[in-house]
Amino acid sequence: MLHCGSPSHIATGDRVKRSNRSAKRLAVVLAILYFAAMTLAVTYPGVRLVNTIRPFVLGIPFVFAWYLAWIVGSLVVFLILHRTFSK
Amino acid sequence: MTDWHTVLLVVAAYLGVSLGVGLLAGSRSTDTVAGYVAGDRDFGTLVMYFVTGATVFSAFAFLGGPGWAYSRGAAAFYILAYGVLGIAPTFALGPWAARLGRKHGYVTQASMLAHRFQSRRVAVVAGVVSVIAMVPYVALQMRGAGILLEQVTDGRIPLAAGSAIAYTVVLIYVWRSGVMGVGWTNVFQGVFMITIAWTLGFYIPHKLYGGIGPMFEQLEALRPELLTTPGLDAAGNPWSPGAYTSAILVSAIGFMMWPHLFMKAFAAKDDATIRRTVVLFPTFQLFLFPLFVVGFAGVMYGGAPDNPDAIMPHIVLTSGLPALVVGLFCAGALAASMSTGDALVHGAASIAVEDVYGGSRGSELSQHDRRTLIRWLAIAVGIFAYVIALWSGRSLVGLLLAAYGAVVQLAPAVYGAFLWRRATATGAVAGLLVGAAVTGLLVVRPQWRPLGIHEGIVGLVANLATFIVVSLATRPPDANHVAAWHETCRSSS
Numbered sequence: 001m002l003h004c005g006s007p008s009h010i011a012t013g014d015r016v017k018r019s020n021r022s023a024k025r026l027a028v029v030l031a032i033l034y035f036a037a038m039t040l041a042v043t044y045p046g047v048r049l050v051n052t053i054r055p056f057v058l059g060i061p062f063v064f065a066w067y068l069a070w071i072v073g074s075l076v077v078f079l080i081l082h083r084t085f086s087k
Numbered sequence: 088m089t090d091w092h093t094v095l096l097v098v099a100a101y102l103g104v105s106l107g108v109g110l111l112a113g114s115r116s117t118d119t120v121a122g123y124v125a126g127d128r129d130f131g132t133l134v135m136y137f138v139t140g141a142t143v144f145s146a147f148a149f150l151g152g153p154g155w156a157y158s159r160g161a162a163a164f165y166i167l168a169y170g171v172l173g174i175a176p177t178f179a180l181g182p183w184a185a186r187l188g189r190k191h192g193y194v195t196q197a198s199m200l201a202h203r204f205q206s207r208r209v210a211v212v213a214g215v216v217s218v219i220a221m222v223p224y225v226a227l228q229m230r231g232a233g234i235l236l237e238q239v240t241d242g243r244i245p246l247a248a249g250s251a252i253a254y255t256v257v258l259i260y261v262w263r264s265g266v267m268g269v270g271w272t273n274v275f276q277g278v279f280m281i282t283i284a285w286t287l288g289f290y291i292p293h294k295l296y297g298g299i300g301p302m303f304e305q306l307e308a309l310r311p312e313l314l315t316t317p318g319l320d321a322a323g324n325p326w327s328p329g330a331y332t333s334a335i336l337v338s339a340i341g342f343m344m345w346p347h348l349f350m351k352a353f354a355a356k357d358d359a360t361i362r363r364t365v366v367l368f369p370t371f372q373l374f375l376f377p378l379f380v381v382g383f384a385g386v387m388y389g390g391a392p393d394n395p396d397a398i399m400p401h402i403v404l405t406s407g408l409p410a411l412v413v414g415l416f417c418a419g420a421l422a423a424s425m426s427t428g429d430a431l432v433h434g435a436a437s438i439a440v441e442d443v444y445g446g447s448r449g450s451e452l453s454q455h456d457r458r459t460l461i462r463w464l465a466i467a468v469g470i471f472a473y474v475i476a477l478w479s480g481r482s483l484v485g486l487l488l489a490a491y492g493a494v495v496q497l498a499p500a501v502y503g504a505f506l507w508r509r510a511t512a513t514g515a516v517a518g519l520l521v522g523a524a525v526t527g528l529l530v531v532r533p534q535w536r537p538l539g540i541h542e543g544i545v546g547l548v549a550n551l552a553t554f555i556v557v558s559l560a561t562r563p564p565d566a567n568h569v570a571a572w573h574e575t576c577r578s579s580s
Binding site: 039042056067082 | 171
């Protein structure tokens, strides 16, 4: 590696740490937004907008699939959080 | 050999394996309170994942979930909604609690609160509320196990005997192995209940209606009111949007406040383990889908049972499934009951000794004596819950709802401890007592609830207001102590 042992290596390390911190903050904001949106989407009055049986999604009534989709979505958000935090 | 013999053989085999796993698990832990209650803080991701999932989903979810879908339709979706919302804050809170636990040696939620607020009173009040809330929950799990065994054996094993058999197994492995027994049996029981749920969830609609899609098409033509929120209430009338929404909110806020769940953060090996457990939780939560599908399948299925919670056993027993499958289903439902009941018995006993007894008398007892005392109390909790299970009958579900309302009242103190430096002990105790009193009053006088909103939410608002006002009116806590406490939370390990 070109930077190894040189002073610029330390500077790069600092920058990595700082960008890590901002990535964590971004992931946390994303998660908070997601779960706030989910709270509105699965409770009243929000759920009124999607409260229909048709169209079926993979054979499942629409509003049932809506609830399942938010669970699957939370898995994705958690995975993003986890990846950012395990760096 | 008649069919129910085969069913019983499968159930006996399941109980034998549970007992074996539970007894073996305890051989590794140390002879200390931390060993018995927090597994020497060494749980890996596999155990944490199943402990969380199998503890959250009880007999109430396994039999009650299909029961709700069957009798109340989309009202059941509230259970889908709150799980991930409830566990999400644990991504941050879990590691914070674990770091504090490692540094200060807590094994329970109440002892963590007592240390932050520098008050043993907090531990005693939080401990008493926790234990009062947990006992009816254990009793409900015991009843679930008893009813199930009674049903599948056509009454040959009465409720009292069924509960006693299943929970004797639980008490033996909790006695011997403490949280290690709870953890490793939950791995086995969790795998079991997930596999059974997903298999039956696809098999039953396929066999009866030719698939999940065709089943919902027929249901749409016959009972469309079951397929949109908020579904129906227990009497079969449309449920109120306010009650539906507040059921989601109270369950999501109360979710991690259950002491037997919260204290598992102290058992985790490291921060990453807790985070991975949270990340993976939605995969466990999705097993409600097949359970609801079975409930919906029951709507158009003949010979409806009186009690909606019996719909899943009813279909399994009468749709011509092989006895082996019936046995496996029965074992799966027992697994759901026992994997929640064991954590509750163990948690309630630990809290009674560490917080209620230790908080009021000081901890002059040795590690070994405290561990012995927790073991005896686990037996006592088991026997007490058994008596309640036999004598209370149907009123038990009402009792559990009241308990849920009480547990939610821990939320302001727990969140306040982590997020509000000005929060005081007197504020936390006053809030908890006012919240519990308001909730209790509304359980007794449901007609006083505004807009049908859940009593726990009303109690929570009163609790939060009291907590804030009293905290501000009392002397601020020692700033150095609180600063050091928060420093430990935020320090990465």
